[in-house]
Amino acid sequence: MGSTFGTLFRVSTFGESHGGALGGVVEGCPPGLTLDLDAVQAELDRRRPGQSALTTMRGETDTVEVLSGLFEGRTLGTSIGFVVRNHDADPRAYAPFADRYRPSHADFTYDARYGERAWAGGGRASARETVARVAAGAIARQVLASLGPVEVVAWVDTVQDLTSTVDSATVTAAAVDATPVRCPDASAAAAMEARIKQVRSQGDSVGGIVRCVARGVPAGLGDPVFDKLEADLAKAMLSLPAAKGFEVGSGFAGTRMTGLQHNDVFVPDATRGIATATNRSGGIQGGISNGMPIELAVAFKPVATVFHAQDTVDTAGRATTLTPRGRHDPCVLPRAVPMVEAMMCLVLVDHWLRWRGQVGAPPPVPLRG
Numbered sequence: 591m592g593s594t595f596g597t598l599f600r601v602s603t604f605g606e607s608h609g610g611a612l613g614g615v616v617e618g619c620p621p622g623l624t625l626d627l628d629a630v631q632a633e634l635d636r637r638r639p640g641q642s643a644l645t646t647m648r649g650e651t652d653t654v655e656v657l658s659g660l661f662e663g664r665t666l667g668t669s670i671g672f673v674v675r676n677h678d679a680d681p682r683a684y685a686p687f688a689d690r691y692r693p694s695h696a697d698f699t700y701d702a703r704y705g706e707r708a709w710a711g712g713g714r715a716s717a718r719e720t721v722a723r724v725a726a727g728a729i730a731r732q733v734l735a736s737l738g739p740v741e742v743v744a745w746v747d748t749v750q751d752l753t754s755t756v757d758s759a760t761v762t763a764a765a766v767d768a769t770p771v772r773c774p775d776a777s778a779a780a781a782m783e784a785r786i787k788q789v790r791s792q793g794d795s796v797g798g799i800v801r802c803v804a805r806g807v808p809a810g811l812g813d814p815v816f817d818k819l820e821a822d823l824a825k826a827m828l829s830l831p832a833a834k835g836f837e838v839g840s841g842f843a844g845t846r847m848t849g850l851q852h853n854d855v856f857v858p859d860a861t862r863g864i865a866t867a868t869n870r871s872g873g874i875q876g877g878i879s880n881g882m883p884i885e886l887a888v889a890f891k892p893v894a895t896v897f898h899a900q901d902t903v904d905t906a907g908r909a910t911t912l913t914p915r916g917r918h919d920p921c922v923l924p925r926a927v928p929m930v931e932a933m934m935c936l937v938l939v940d941h942w943l944r945w946r947g948q949v950g951a952p953p954p955v956p957l958r959g
Contacts, residue, residue, distance in 0.1 A: 593714075595826070595829070595936065596618070596936060596940045597817075597940055597944060598618045598940055598943040598944050598947060599616070599617075599618040599619065599730060599733070599936065599939045599940040599943055600616070600617040600618050600940075601614055601615070601616050601617075601722075601723070601726040601936060602614060602615045602617075603719065603722035603723060603726070604722070605674075605714075605719065605721075605722065606708045606710075606711070606713040606714055606716070606718075606719075607676075607708075607710065607711030607712055607713060607714075607716030607718040607719070608676065608680070608681040608684075608708070608710040608711040608713075609676060609708075609713075610675065610676060611673045611674060611675040611676060612673070612674050612676070612718065612719065612721050612722050613671070613672050613673035613674060613722055614671075614672060614722035614723075614725065614726050615669050615670065615671050615672075616659070616669065616670040616672075616726050616729055617669050617670075618940075618943065619659065619665050619667065619670055619729060619733060620665065620667065620733065620736070620943075621664075621665055621666055621667030622664055622665065622667075623664065623665040623732065623733060623736055624663055624664050625656075625660060625663065625664070625665055625729065625732060626732060627654070627656065629728060629731075629732065630654055630725055630728040630729060631653070631654055632728075633724050633725070633727065633728035633731075633928050633931075633932070634652045634653075634654055634674070634721065634724055634725060634728070635652070636724075636767070636925075636927070636928040637652070637720065637721065637724045637925050637928045637929065638650055638651070638652040638721075638925075639718075639917075639919075639925075641770075641925075642770040642924070643770070643787065644770050644771060644783065644786050644787070644790075644919075644920070644921065644924050645919050645924065645925060648678050648680075648917045649677070649678040650676065650677055650678050651677065652674050652721055653674065653675070654672050654673075654674050654725050655672060655673050655674070655675070656670065656671070656672045657671040657672060657673065658670060658671040659671060670729065672722075672725055674721050674722070674725065676718075680917075681710030681711065683915045683917075684709055684710045684711055684915075685710075686912065686915070687709055687912060687914075688709045689904050689905045689906075690902055690903070690904045690905070690910055690912050691902050691903060691904070691905070692894065692895070692902065692912065692914060693894065693900050693901075693902055694894035695712060695715070695894050695895075696712060696715035697709065697712070700713070700714075700715060701905070715831070716831070717831040717832065717919075717922060717925075719831070720830065720831065720929050720932075723929060723932050723933065723936075724928050724929060724932045726932065726936060727928075727929075727931065727932020727933065727934075727935045727936050728932065728935075730932070730935040730936045730938075730939040731931075731932075731935045733939045734935055734938060734939055734942070737939075737942055738806060738808060738942075739806045740804060740805070740806040740807055740938065741804070741805045741806055742802065742803075742804045742805075742931050742934050742935055742938075743761055743762065743763050743766060743802070743803055743805075743931070744766070744800055744801065744802035744803075744927045744928075744930040744931045744934070745761060745766045745772055745773055745774055745800070745801060745802075745927060746771055746772045746773040746779075746782065746798065746799075746800055746923045746924060746926075746927060747773070747798070747799045747800065747801040747887065748798040748799040749771070749773075749782040749785055749786065749796055749797075749798040749921065749923060750785060750796045750797070750798060752778060752781050752782050752785060752798075753778065754773050754774070754775035754778035754779070754782075755775055755778070756773075756774055756775050756801070758801065758803040758883065758885055759803075759883070761774055761803065762774070766927065769783070770783060770924060771783045771786065771923070771924050772923070772924045772927045782798075786920055786921045787920075789920055789921075790920035793896055793897030793898055794892075794896050794897075794898075794920070795892040795893035795894075795895070795896055795918075795919075795920045795921060796892050796920065796921050797832070797834075797889070797890045797891045797892040797893075797921070797922070797923070798889075798890060798921070798923050799887050799888065799889050799890070799923075800887070800888050800890065800923060800926050800927055800930050801885070801886070801887045801888075802885070802886050802887070802888070802930050802931060802934055803883050803884065803885050804873070804883060804884040804934055804938060805883045807873060807879050807881070807883070807884050807938060808879065808881060808942075809878070809879055809880050809881035810878060810879060810945055810949075811878065811879040811938065811941040811942055811945055812874065812876075812877045812878035812879055812941060813877070813941070813944060814876060814877040814878065815877065817877075818874075818876075818877025818878075819874050819877055819878060819879055819884075819937070819941060820838045820872075820874045820877065820886075821877065822937050822940075822941070823836075823838065823884075823886060823933075823934070823937050824836045824838075826933035826934070826936065826937050827886065827888045827930065827933055828888075829933075830888070830890075830926065830929055830930070830933065831922070832890045832891050832893065832894075832922050832926075833888050833889070833890055834889050834890065834891045835887075835888070835889030836886065836887070836888055836889070837886065837887050838871075838872040838873075838874060838884070838885065838886045838887075839869065839870050839871045839872025839873070839874070839885055839886075840852065840870040840871075840872070841872075841887060844870060847870075852870050853870075854866040854867065854868050854869060854870055854871050854875075854882075855867045855868070864881075865882070866880070866882055869882045869883060869885065872884060872885045872886060873885060879941075884934075884938075886934075888926075888930055890922050890923060890926055892921075893918055893919055893920065893921065893922055895914045895918040896914065897913065897914055898913065899911050899912070899913045900912060900913075900914075
């Protein structure tokens with residue numbers, strides 16, 4: 591139940607961190623789409639481990655195998671099934687923790703929920719679970735491209751107390767991927783990379799914020815009251831491993847403004863007819879997209895695995911200590927960028943198809959962003 595996301599564009603994922611494979615099933619993909627599997631693989635390559643000195647050294651190729659839903663490279667409209675096989679799993683590193691709960695991991699809560707858990711790597715609680723989301727999101731991105739000129743770009747905005755100065759109106763995917771930390775601000779990126787390497791050398795970890803913008807989203811997407819566009823985006827982003835906070839538009843900063851200061855004033859636009867002078871709403875008003883760029887931010891906590899002895903308890907509730915082992919990211923942010931983009935694409939495609947199914951015509955053109 592908890593492994594399925596979406597309404598019309600529906601994704602179900604499966605697999606554990608140190609199992610045989612991970613994968614998913616995408617339902618609701620329109621037929622006749624020429625699916626670029628190289629583009630899907632490119633997104634997985636951005637997420638995969640071992641890609642730089644800032645990530646875990648687990649050696650996975652994360653090669654996707656599509657099992658169904660395609661014929662001669664085109665989608666059939668039926669379920670698209672895919673797998674990504676694990677090749678460098680090492681469950682032995684986790685054997686000492688089979689009967690001990692790692693601090694701030696999901697070990698205890700999975701036991702509380704199911705009475706069973708995959709202690710090797712955290713099972714479904716591992717960030718490796720996101721490989722299926724990124725593959726599904728890459729398919730969703732191509733569906734978006736077939737529906738309209740939508741561009742989704744995420745980047746690392748903050749690492750601990752280091753913050754970038756990035757213009758969401760002009761940031762490009764190429765600039766994001768130009769640095770290992772995936773921050774398009776070169777000066778901030780250098781400081782962030784140094785900070786991550788420093789905490790890694792100390793056996794510690796850091797968190798931060800990923801920002802994301804979706805340009806070209808038409809007005810009219812979203813289903814109030816319980817399926818508001820920002821509500822589904824919040825669920826999507828907060829379902830990511832290590833995600834602890836979400837905001838859209840001005841977010842929490844808007845609480846320090848008055849209504850007069852915060853309002854996005856409508857203005858005439860020679861190209862689109864209507865635009866807004868500012869975008870503090872983040873492209874969403876009343877739970878429905880208004881055609882301006884959708885802007886959001888996701889806060890990620892420090893990785894829970896730190897290489898220091900820590901107090902804990904075992905499964906019988908007895909006090910003990912543990913020193914973690916294994917291969918882990920010192921900071922999730924660089925690899926979280928394609929994850930955030932994937933979840934944005936999944937939500938937007940789902941709501942676009944829901945809009946089309948109800949209204950039966952293309953949504954109006956987006957406002958100027």
